[in-house]
Amino acid sequence: MPLNWKTGGVLLGAVFFLAVLLVKPIGVSTQFVILDAIIGDIANPALIQATEEGYTSSNAYLAKSGGKYAANAANPLNYSFVFVLAMALGAFLSARLRGGVGAAERTAPALWRANFGDAPLGRYAVAFLGGFVVLYGARLAGGCTSGHMMSGMMQTALSGYIFAAGAFAAAVPTAILMYRKEA
Amino acid sequence: MTTIILAIVIGAAFGAALDRIGATNPNWIWRMLNLSNLHLMKTILLAIGTGSVLMFGGQMLGLVDVGHMSVKAAYAGVFIGGLMLGAGWAASGFCPGTGVAAAATGRKDALFFIAGGLLGAAAYMLSYPWWKSAGLLDDMAGGKVTLGAVPDSGYAGLTGLPGDVLGIVLGLAFIAVAFALPERLRRAPQGRAAEMPAE
Structure with missing residues (x-):
């Protein structure tokens, strides 16, 4: 059974507030692109290229906005990517503590x-x-x-x-x- | 290094919160979206309202750095993409964050969601030039705008209203709607009582 909505809502709201107070607003879906780019660059090392100012890519989407996606894929140890890995860890621990998910x-x-x-x-x-x-x-x-x-x-x-x-x-x-x- | 520690702490807190509110469980997503149990909707509305009141209240008191705001651009693709996400969200019971979190709780179907997601994101990477040239990524209504003008945020306001005050008012409105929403909007199936979460 999930938390009562009043407790759960305040808890989730506090996490969103904490994120914007300390760093920046929460977001997840960009990291699917970053993981794709990391995998793509292993398969085809020409995908991400270092430049004098930073990074760019042969893919127009990864190269947009000054190559910020290409840069993040070249350096996966950045805030947003680690955030998503930690999110998985938090969910894993929470599920363990409440007894896990049944087989079916x-x-x-x-x-x-x-x-x-x-x-x-x-x-x-x-x-x-x-x-x-x-x-x-x-x-x-x-x-x-x-x-x-x-x-x-x-x-x-x-x-x-x-x-x-x-x-x-x-x-x-x-x-x-x-x-x-x-x- | 501090950034990485913050990523671990806030990320883990987010993942645990998603799991505890039932968002990693597709059953609760479906009950919200088919209107048979709005418990998760109430949770989400209260969370948005709480976050908004704390953030804008903190800004007005000078405790929260306005520079931490990050507003995304408005363009036609936001609506089209929203429609696509909504359809896939309802069919699968997962969105990007809850799908990853659900896989971590041991749900095998979530691994298929992630695999499909990686392929979908890659397909978008390849088709991006088409959306760009079709003009569907061009800013509308000012692009990166907030509903009111938030002082010192650098973002324009859609209206001339004070953005921080408006943010608190809207935050309170989200909280009010969370309280006002009934447990369900769909008629209960005959012959058995609807399952209700513990209050």
């Missing part, structure tokens, strides 16, 4: 099983395709649920409101159509 849940969540049955293959396929669309959309939008929706709306950014409008306009009908049975 680990393969497919209860609500999925109630609507689509126990076979894992369909669940894995939808999770994979969902991941593709989510990250393509997040990079097109320039941020995701944490960067645009939470950090953005918290700062009263116009872009955060536009993003949230688009995300919920698609998410609510999709969820209502796909997950009719409750569990």
Whole structure:
């Protein structure tokens, strides 16, 4: 059972505030690009190139904004990348402390099983395709649920409101159509 | 080095918070999005409101550095990308942050989400020039703007309202909506009581 929303909301809000107080607003989806760039540069060392001022790339997206993505991929020990690794560590420890996730849940969540049955293959396929669309959309939008929706709306950014409008306009009908049975 | 320590501390706190509020569990994402249980929606709205009031309040008291704000640009692609993210979020039950956090809690389906995500991000890297040349990444309504003008932030305001005061008012509004939202908006299935989280 998750935390009561009053406790959980204040806790999560405090973390978002702490981030902007001490460093900068929270964001995650850029790091998928950074990991892609790290992997890509191993496969093709010409992908990221050092210049006199910093870094650039043969890929236009990695080279944009003065090559800041290329620079982060060349130096993965930077705040934003370590932040995401630490996020995984925090979630891992929290899950251990509350007794972990059950075996059936680990393969497919209860609500999925109630609507689509126990076979894992369909669940894995939808999770994979969902991941593709989510990250393509997040990079097109320039941020995701944490960067645009939470950090953005918290700062009263116009872009955060536009993003949230688009995300919920698609998410609510999709969820209502796909997950009719409750569990 | 300090930066890395901060990344570890704040990142770990964020991951633990996501797990404790139920955001790493797709069931709670789906119950929020299919409107059968708004518990997580209330949590998120309260979090945005709390963060906003603390940040803008701290700025007005001179305790929070306005320079730490980072406002993203508004352009047509933000809405199109939002639609795509929303559809994938609802189908999979994960968003980028919660997908990584969920994999760390032991969910195997989340690993497939991450693999798909890495491929989707790579596909965007390759198609970026097309979106750019189509003009869908061009700034609209001033690009990097806040709803009001936040003093000394360097960002323009969409309106002439004082941005810090507006931020506190909107933050309080988010908190009010969190309290006002009912537990569910969809009719309960007949013959059985809806599952309610402990208050």
